Amino acid sequence: MCGIVGYIGREEAAPILLYGLERLEYRGYDSAGIAVYDKGKLNVAKAVGKLKNLCELTDNGAKVSGCIGIGHTRWATHGQPSTDNSHPHLSGSGKIAIVHNGIVENYMKIREMLLSEGFTFKSETDTEVAVQLIEYYYKGNLLEAVSKAVDKIEGSYAFGVISSDHPDELIAVRKESPLIVAYGETGNFIASDITAVLKYTRNVAYLEDGDIAVVKKDGVKFYNSYLKEIQREKAYIDWDVEDAQREGYQHFMLKEIYEQPKVVKNTLSAHIKDGRIDLSDTLLTPEYCREIKRISIIGCGSAYHVGVVGKYLLEKYTRIPTEAVLASEFRYTDPIIDNHTLVIVISQSGETADTRAALREAKSLGARTLAIVNVVGSSIAKEADSVIYTLAGPEIAVATTKAYSAQLAVMYLITTALSSTLGLISAAEYDEVLAEMLRIPGKIETVLSDREQLQHLASMYFNNSSIFFIGRNLDYAISLEGSLKLKEISYIHSEAYAGGELKHGTISLIEPETLVVAVATCEKLFDKIISNVKEVKAREANVLCITQNKSFNAASAVTDNVFTIPNTHEMLTPSLAAIPLQLFAYYVALDRGCDIDKPRNLAKSVTVE
Numbered sequence: 001m002c003g004i005v006g007y008i009g010r011e012e013a014a015p016i017l018l019y020g021l022e023r024l025e026y027r028g029y030d031s032a033g034i035a036v037y038d039k040g041k042l043n044v045a046k047a048v049g050k051l052k053n054l055c056e057l058t059d060n061g062a063k064v065s066g067c068i069g070i071g072h073t074r075w076a077t078h079g080q081p082s083t084d085n086s087h088p089h090l091s092g093s094g095k096i097a098i099v100h101n102g103i104v105e106n107y108m109k110i111r112e113m114l115l116s117e118g119f120t121f122k123s124e125t126d127t128e129v130a131v132q133l134i135e136y137y138y139k140g141n142l143l144e145a146v147s148k149a150v151d152k153i154e155g156s157y158a159f160g161v162i163s164s165d166h167p168d169e170l171i172a173v174r175k176e177s178p179l180i181v182a183y184g185e186t187g188n189f190i191a192s193d194i195t196a197v198l199k200y201t202r203n204v205a206y207l208e209d210g211d212i213a214v215v216k217k218d219g220v221k222f223y224n225s226y227l228k229e230i231q232r233e234k235a236y237i238d239w240d241v242e243d244a245q246r247e248g249y250q251h252f253m254l255k256e257i258y259e260q261p262k263v264v265k266n267t268l269s270a271h272i273k274d275g276r277i278d279l280s281d282t283l284l285t286p287e288y289c290r291e292i293k294r295i296s297i298i299g300c301g302s303a304y305h306v307g308v309v310g311k312y313l314l315e316k317y318t319r320i321p322t323e324a325v326l327a328s329e330f331r332y333t334d335p336i337i338d339n340h341t342l343v344i345v346i347s348q349s350g351e352t353a354d355t356r357a358a359l360r361e362a363k364s365l366g367a368r369t370l371a372i373v374n375v376v377g378s379s380i381a382k383e384a385d386s387v388i389y390t391l392a393g394p395e396i397a398v399a400t401t402k403a404y405s406a407q408l409a410v411m412y413l414i415t416t417a418l419s420s421t422l423g424l425i426s427a428a429e430y431d432e433v434l435a436e437m438l439r440i441p442g443k444i445e446t447v448l449s450d451r452e453q454l455q456h457l458a459s460m461y462f463n464n465s466s467i468f469f470i471g472r473n474l475d476y477a478i479s480l481e482g483s484l485k486l487k488e489i490s491y492i493h494s495e496a497y498a499g500g501e502l503k504h505g506t507i508s509l510i511e512p513e514t515l516v517v518a519v520a521t522c523e524k525l526f527d528k529i530i531s532n533v534k535e536v537k538a539r540e541a542n543v544l545c546i547t548q549n550k551s552f553n554a555a556s557a558v559t560d561n562v563f564t565i566p567n568t569h570e571m572l573t574p575s576l577a578a579i580p581l582q583l584f585a586y587y588v589a590l591d592r593g594c595d596i597d598k599p600r601n602l603a604k605s606v607t608v609e
């Protein structure tokens with residue numbers, strides 16, 4: 001989704017803006033632009049396509065001098081990617097420039113009003129309507145004009161605004177789209193997320209919905225929508241700058257795959273004290289756990305897939321009816337939720353619009369809400385009753401890997417703690433599960449050390465036009481994730497099916513040489529999934545089986561290729577089975593020459609519904 005960065009201070013703004021935009025590239029975009037104030041005038045440079053086009057156009061910023069500016073990467077929603085439609089947009093007088101993330105839902109109505117007042121438009125965007133509306137209200141006080149304009153705007157937005165009449169201030173305002181203010185040594189910043197400014201500072205403040213910030217080179221003031229001054233706390237971000245850089249890996253995705261042992265270890269260790277899982281700083285107190293009658297787990301994409309793992313685990317180990325629901329569907333299904341329902345929302349970014357809307361819906365229906373989130377201070381983290389952070393650090397590749405693994409780790413902690421509180425797991429099994437959980441990072445290392453085998457398998461199958469994934473129970477949940485990973489970065493058509501469901505329709509798509517990846521790590525269901533393997537083998541499919549070491553011989557007897565993961569407790573197989581599927585997807589995409597970290601049409605943070 002769109003990215004915003006802004007700077008006001010003593011340094012040249014353009015190189016700082018271009019650097020910030022480069023850091024925001026991972027969010028997904030199709031054009032980029034900057035506006036910088038110099039000598040009484042706003043200078044704008046925009047380019048369609050990759051950021052390097054903008055860097056070339058501006059000679060890496062050298063051609064656009066000035067110490068206050070705003071920059072933007074645009075992910076088209078209203079109008080094609082073009083220079084006219086890309087941001088920043090100028091008001092008719094050329095005195096006000098804006099960048100925007102989000103959607104102005106009532107822009108047609110505002111546009112008609114402005115047309116009738118004699119305003120004209122150069123682009124098809126909702127954003128140009130917003131900057132013209134600010135100009136309409138502008139009577140010499142920029143803050144007031146912005147405030148009046150956002151009062152009329154419906155939808156979601158994060159705006160950054162500068163004006164040639166006010167070269168000493170940068171205005172930031174948000175509703176439902178993320179925006180931070182950051183405090184640097186040579187000046188101050190605004191940004192969609194911390195990665196854009198991490199090189200300069202770790203001191204940030206998060207704007208809340210309705211907040212307006214007036215950012216000057218030596219200070220920041222916050223106002224509410226009535227322009228009453230308010231305070232926003234500073235937070236210190238302890239993410240490592242190196243974590244947000246590639247460090248010699250060919251892609252962020254590969255680097256992040258390799259970080260999984262560390263992030264799983266960190267996430268688990270944060271909640272294990274003296275040999276016990278400790279979630280006492282969340283809403284999951286023993287008293288509350290005993291009141292839960294139903295659990296809904298909500299997320300999108302891979303986060304939803306963690307929810308599917310959670311459904312299987314929580315029902316088995318806690319006997320509490322649990323559903324995994326797609327956030328985009330949740331609000332429109334008249335959900336059955338009450339004050340005995342625990343709603344767990346999962347989101348790496350903490351900003352996904354559908355997940356956030358579902359969280360609000362669940363709260364309005366009386367549920368207690370627990371968020372599993374990676375980005376500290378994100379909207380979902382703030383709005384949920386309670387948060388468990390995944391300690392994955394910044395995830396830059398669009399396709400999630402390490403955040404997904406950290407979310408799985410949290411799911412194990414919740415399941416085991418809840419099961420223990422409810423007296424449904426024996427002390428011996430509790431100790432066994434916990435000890436094995438702590439061995440998972442080392443076992444992930446073992447899987448990673450076999451990456452050449454996956455590289456070889458990818459070289460055998462990267463030309464397939466269609467790849468299927470099958471599994472049962474937890475292996476089905478992992479198949480969903482393996483299939484998504486493959487299709488999003490390699491663009492190969494792929495579907496994931498519960499093994500037993502294949503014969504009810506999808507098997508008609510299996511042709512000689514079609515690759516079927518059979519995830520077969522659930523020991524109790526091994527024979528069942530092997531029956532499904534035989535069904536596709538009878539149609540001459542090629543089968544790659546992912547299974548535990550102990551099942552190697554049985555799997556080799558009936559499949560074409562076997563990749564084994566270390567043996568582990570039945571609850572924890574998802575963490576190990578996911579790794580070869582991530583690496584397989586990665587190498588297939590590499591062999592096909594795809595843009596792995598920034599796949600086409602995808603955005604890292606999906607902040608529109």
Ligand code: F6R
Pocket residue numbers: 300301302303304346347348349350351352355398399400401484485488604605606
């Ligand atoms: C897939 C992927 C997406 C996200 C989904 C939710 O690799 O990254 O499917 O999982 O867009 O995003 P978050 O977790 O930020 O809510």
